[in-house]
Amino acid sequence: MILFLIGFLSIFLQSFLLREFYLTFSGNELTSGILIAGWLIWTGIGALLGRKRGKLQTYLIVFAYMLPIEALILYNIRMIFHLWPGEVAGIPHIFITSFIFFAPLFFLLGAIFARGIKEWIGGGIKGFTRPYMLEAFGDLVGGLFFTYIALIFIPIYLRYIFASIVAIIIVLIKQYRVKRYYILLLPFLGAIPFSKTIYKDIIRKNFPGYSVFTIFDSPISRYIGLEKRGIKSVIQDGNLIFSYPEKSTEEDVHIPFLFRKGRENKILYIGLPSPGIIKELKKEGKVSVAFNDPAPLKKIGYHINFRYIPRDGRLFLKGSKEHFDFIVLGVGEVDNISSNRFFTTRFIKLAKRALTTGGIIFLKIPSNENYISGPLLSYTSTVFSSFHSIFPYYFLLPGENLGFLFSTSPLLMNKSYAY
Numbered sequence: 001m002i003l004f005l006i007g008f009l010s011i012f013l014q015s016f017l018l019r020e021f022y023l024t025f026s027g028n029e030l031t032s033g034i035l036i037a038g039w040l041i042w043t044g045i046g047a048l049l050g051r052k053r054g055k056l057q058t059y060l061i062v063f064a065y066m067l068p069i070e071a072l073i074l075y076n077i078r079m080i081f082h083l084w085p086g087e088v089a090g091i092p093h094i095f096i097t098s099f100i101f102f103a104p105l106f107f108l109l110g111a112i113f114a115r116g117i118k119e120w121i122g123g124g125i126k127g128f129t130r131p132y133m134l135e136a137f138g139d140l141v142g143g144l145f146f147t148y149i150a151l152i153f154i155p156i157y158l159r160y161i162f163a164s165i166v167a168i169i170i171v172l173i174k175q176y177r178v179k180r181y182y183i184l185l186l187p188f189l190g191a192i193p194f195s196k197t198i199y200k201d202i203i204r205k206n207f208p209g210y211s212v213f214t215i216f217d218s219p220i221s222r223y224i225g226l227e228k229r230g231i232k233s234v235i236q237d238g239n240l241i242f243s244y245p246e247k248s249t250e251e252d253v254h255i256p257f258l259f260r261k262g263r264e265n266k267i268l269y270i271g272l273p274s275p276g277i278i279k280e281l282k283k284e285g286k287v288s289v290a291f292n293d294p295a296p297l298k299k300i301g302y303h304i305n306f307r308y309i310p311r312d313g314r315l316f317l318k319g320s321k322e323h324f325d326f327i328v329l330g331v332g333e334v335d336n337i338s339s340n341r342f343f344t345t346r347f348i349k350l351a352k353r354a355l356t357t358g359g360i361i362f363l364k365i366p367s368n369e370n371y372i373s374g375p376l377l378s379y380t381s382t383v384f385s386s387f388h389s390i391f392p393y394y395f396l397l398p399g400e401n402l403g404f405l406f407s408t409s410p411l412l413m414n415k416s417y418a419y
Contacts, residue, residue, distance in 0.1 A: 004134045006138060009142065015146040021074070021098075042106030050110060051117075055115070060112060074097070155217075211227050214299055242277070246276060249277075250279070255362070255403065266326075270327065273289060273330055286307070317351060325360075334383065348386060348390045361391070367398070
């Protein structure tokens with residue numbers, strides 16, 4: 001039972017930290033790789049030394065009380081490194097956090113595992129593979145528990161407290177006759193009523209000048225809603241996805257419709273649009289939104305009727321025989337595996353297949369209206385070349401965000417087509 005719970009605790013914590021790292025550092029696959037590297041190195045050192053000396057209950061108690069401290073460090077990491085809202089943390093920040101700030105926690109996890117195995121074998125229980133099987137089974141259950149139960153039913157601000165309580169429970173199982181160990185649970189149980197207030201206060205400090213109107217998790221992402229001077233902004237996984245109302249951005253969606261006449265257009269938006277964008281697109285035709293996470297649509301408040309497709313946009317196009325006059329690609333920058341798959345030629349071919357004759361696909365990427373540096377030019381030209389290899393006709397809309405229109409038919413603007 002103890003080894004099962006150690007495995008459960010290990011994978012629960014790993015899932016928790018990977019998710020929090022990703023959100024804190026607005027990360028991608030590189031962020032996860034650095035964290036896992038620090039995890040493996042320090043857990044290895046902990047296992048090597050923990051096997052030789054120390055007691056399992058001591059390691060577990062220190063771990064339980066250290067985890068909340070480490071969680072608070074992680075939640076405050078942007079303030080520690082003086083990162084402003086929207087500023088991306090650099091590789092040195094991620095290395096320092098993974099290899100220095102979290103070294104004690106990773107070390108303790110390695111020591112807990114090695115000590116658990118040592119005491120199993122030292123207890124005279126037969127079977128060399130059984131302890132590893134128990135620990136692996138705990139890993140499996142811990143991963144499933146985090147994904148399907150913790151993310152849905154345990155609030156963000158209670159997950160690290162839950163992990164600490166699990167560590168203390170392991171101590172109580174091992175030392176059930178020692179009554180004084182039960183006192184160790186009291187600080188964690190007492191912290192539960194205050195944890196929500198503490199977490200929200202940390203979020204406010206990470207976004208100075210903004211008020212927080214919502215924070216919620218889904219199995220896919222975390223969303224933070226901020227408000228300042230009547231403008232609401234939604235942060236997904238540490239990245240700004242939209243602000244509203246924002247007239248200049250919202251009215252840009254009318255531009256593609258100047259190139260094709262039609263009053264009953266079928267429009268597909270791939271990604272999470274702002275309420276303002278949906279409102280403007282509704283003026284041009286029937287709108288469908290393909291996004292694989294229904295949580296923000298319920299929480300943010302879209303007081304406009306539109307067709308919601310609860311599927312990943314790529315998978316929807318792959319399995320659907322529907323055709324659309326316009327496809328608006330709103331999946332963000334090409335900076336991680338979640339978004340860059342929408343910029344591959346495989347996806348672009350799916351989009352072409354889903355467009356009607358003369359249909360248009362519209363997207364925007366960050367740019368500069370005055371000067372384009374070498375890296376930005378390479379980035380822009382790569383995106384352009386990918387789409388242009390499938391669509392022969394295009395129209396560019398320069399600015400702070402570079403707009404692309406692609407079609408299989410010539411793109412000729414006609415202002416009389418405006419709604």
